[in-house]
Amino acid sequence: MSDFTLLVRRDPGYELRVSVRLTVQNGSGILSLSQRGRPDAPPSQSLEELDIAPDTLRGGRFIHLLADTAKRQSYALSRLTADKLAYLPEGEWVALEATTEFGFRYAILPENSGSSESKVGAAAISIPPTNGRGAAVSIPPTGRGPRPSPVASASASGEDMDASPVHVHSPAEPLPDVPRIAFAPPPPPPPSAHEAKSSTLPPRPVPMEPELARAALRAVPREFLEAALTAESGRVAELHQRVEQLEILLQQHSDRERDLLALLSRWQSAPS
Numbered sequence: 001m002s003d004f005t006l007l008v009r010r011d012p013g014y015e016l017r018v019s020v021r022l023t024v025q026n027g028s029g030i031l032s033l034s035q036r037g038r039p040d041a042p043p044s045q046s047l048e049e050l051d052i053a054p055d056t057l058r059g060g061r062f063i064h065l066l067a068d069t070a071k072r073q074s075y076a077l078s079r080l081t082a083d084k085l086a087y088l089p090e091g092e093w094v095a096l097e098a099t100t101e102f103g104f105r106y107a108i109l110p111e112n113s114g115s116s117e118s119k120v121g122a123a124a125i126s127i128p129p130t131n132g133r134g135a136a137v138s139i140p141p142t143g144r145g146p147r148p149s150p151v152a153s154a155s156a157s158g159e160d161m162d163a164s165p166v167h168v169h170s171p172a173e174p175l176p177d178v179p180r181i182a183f184a185p186p187p188p189p190p191p192s193a194h195e196a197k198s199s200t201l202p203p204r205p206v207p208m209e210p211e212l213a214r215a216a217l218r219a220v221p222r223e224f225l226e227a228a229l230t231a232e233s234g235r236v237a238e239l240h241q242r243v244e245q246l247e248i249l250l251q252q253h254s255d256r257e258r259d260l261l262a263l264l265s266r267w268q269s270a271p272s
Contacts, residue, residue: 002025003024004022005021005023005024005025005095006062006095006096007021007022007093008085008093008094009021009088009091010085010089010090010091011050011051011090011091016054016082016086017051017053018052018054018088019049019051020049020052020057021048021093022044022047022062023046024045025045026066027064028065029043029044029047029062029063029065030042030062030063031062032060032061033049033052033059033060035056043065054080054081054085055082057077057080057085058077058078058081059078061075061077062075062077063075075098075105076104076107078255078258078259079106079108080109088109094109096108097109101256186207
């Protein structure tokens with residue numbers, strides 16, 4: 001945006017509101033927000049709009065009027081969704097970037113604008129010393145806002161938790177073989193006398209004795225359980241990241257579809 005500078009800021013307050021500042025070096029510009037009962041400002045080289053709702057900003061566009069060629073270049077603001085604006089630093093101006101996709105121009109937020117949607121940390125497990133309670137698992141947030149960890153929740157509820165948990169990471173060596181426990185289904189109801197005579201099924205399996213089952217569980221190493229839990233947490237974090245990527249792609253396709261429909265409507269309504 002060498003010919004103009006378009007800045008956006010998240011206003012302080014509980015309700016999400018933004019402000020837009022425009023400075024044009026080559027020609028002039030119009031910030032068209034289509035607010036009901038409020039006409040757009042005339043072309044200007046500098047402009048500032050305050051207290052804008054996210055939906056109003058997303059439905060607007062910036063029109064650049066070039067001084068040397070008298071051409072108009074329109075930049076849609078549909079990529080500035082409420083989810084992305086909510087991650088902007090409060091009270092700081094952020095410069096938008098211009099991009100072109102399939103012949104449409106957009107003004108978008110830069111990748112380093114402070115949004116945490118694309119930041120997915122590696123999963124970690126915090127295991128306090130065994131004191132009769134189970135291990136606490138802490139999975140970092142995946143772009144949908146802060147989540148309270150079980151360790152912090154336990155501290156707030158008055159439970160005594162150790163301040164220096166042990167961090168267990170996935171081992172590089174393959175997991176050791178452990179005995180597998182096979183649980184038999186419950187026995188079926190006894191057959192009738194006629195079915196008992198004509199049946200050729202093998203005898204019903206005998207369920208594992210409770211003492212044998214407890215002994216098999218005690219034989220499973222604790223390190224194996226911790227490593228398996230760590231690997232499962234990593235897979236959950238990867239799934240969260242994939243879901244966020246699919247949501248971003250879906251939003252992009254929706255924006256392109258809306259722009260194409262608008263272009264088709266203008267083409268159909270134009271006089272032949």
